[in-house]
Amino acid sequence: MTRPKIIGLTGSIGMGKSTVAAMFAEAGIPVFDADAEVRAMQGPGGELVSAIEAAFPGSTGPEGVDRDRLGHQVFADKAALARLEAIVHPAVAAKRAAFLEQHHDKRAVVFDIPLLFERGGHEAVDTIVVVSAPEAVQRARVLARPGMTPEKFAHIFGLQLHDTHKRDRAHHVIDTGTSLDDTRAQVAALIAAL
Ligand SMILES: CC(C)(COP(=O)(O)OP(=O)(O)OC[C@H]1O[C@@H](n2cnc3c(N)ncnc32)[C@H](O)[C@@H]1O)[C@@H](O)C(=O)NCCC(=O)NCCS
Numbered sequence: 001m002t003r004p005k006i007i008g009l010t011g012s013i014g015m016g017k018s019t020v021a022a023m024f025a026e027a028g029i030p031v032f033d034a035d036a037e038v039r040a041m042q043g044p045g046g047e048l049v050s051a052i053e054a055a056f057p058g059s060t061g062p063e064g065v066d067r068d069r070l071g072h073q074v075f076a077d078k079a080a081l082a083r084l085e086a087i088v089h090p091a092v093a094a095k096r097a098a099f100l101e102q103h104h105d106k107r108a109v110v111f112d113i114p115l116l117f118e119r120g121g122h123e124a125v126d127t128i129v130v131v132s133a134p135e136a137v138q139r140a141r142v143l144a145r146p147g148m149t150p151e152k153f154a155h156i157f158g159l160q161l162h163d164t165h166k167r168d169r170a171h172h173v174i175d176t177g178t179s180l181d182d183t184r185a186q187v188a189a190l191i192a193a194l
């Protein structure tokens with residue numbers, strides 16, 4: 001059976017992955033958004049809410065998981081983060097398989113996966129695209145987000161494979177340190193080349 005070419009899209013915090021994923025979607029390529037799937041499953045009535053409440057008592061409410069609160073708890077505690085990942089990642093993998101099934105007749109799809117290198121999965125894609133920007137740009141973008149602090153950024157930064165290593169292992173790098181138009185042109189050129 002033929003299947004679509006799978007483009008694995010990844011990049012560290014604030015590098016512009018979601019923005020670039022939206023550019024692929026605009027170009028007509030279906031995008032599996034791992035973060036969005038997680039948010040939906042953690043949202044009101046979401047399928048992971050009760051398992052997360054059981055593992056992290058008090059972390060959920062009528063609106064589902066309180067992500068800010070849970071984030072503060074797990075980003076500074078590797079064992080707690082591993083427990084959360086053990087709940088979340090198998091559910092994401094199931095959604096990804098269903099997405100692939102749904103788009104089995106397409107020529108290409110994008111898997112937007114923040115932790116593609118860190119948690120494996122890069123073997124399961126046909127080509128790896130890393131979004132990257134200078135560290136100062138990354139830092140400025142992230143610190144401009146509501147609720148972000150230098151400490152939280154430092155914790156998350158330390159949990160992720162360094163951008164240099166991601167770029168070394170990429171088949172293609174999209175530079176987001178420039179203008180949005182320039183980035184969109186890079187995405188268009190990449191789609192044409194693939
Ligand atoms: C802990 C949670 C609730 C915090 O949510 P919050 O909205 O505050 O942060 P957000 O999800 O936007 O993440 C902020 C940054 O941290 C990164 N990040 C998220 N989870 C992880 C992780 N397990 N390891 C390393 N970095 C991570 C994201 O890629 C992003 O760059 C949420 O990140 C979560 O449920 N994480 C576990 C699931 C997971 O691994 N998701 C990412 C891949 S699917």
Ligand SMILES: Nc1ncnc2c1ncn2[C@@H]1O[C@H](COP(=O)(O)OP(=O)(O)OP(=O)(O)O)[C@@H](O)[C@H]1O
Pocket residue numbers: 011012013014015016017018019020114141175176177178179180181183
């Ligand atoms: N050339 C560019 N390419 C991509 N993003 C850009 C560019 N110039 C500015 N930005 C801005 O940088 C921010 C990147 O955020 P985005 O949510 O896409 O990052 P992310 O890598 O998905 O983050 P996270 O991993 O934390 O979820 C956006 O606010 C976007 O508008």
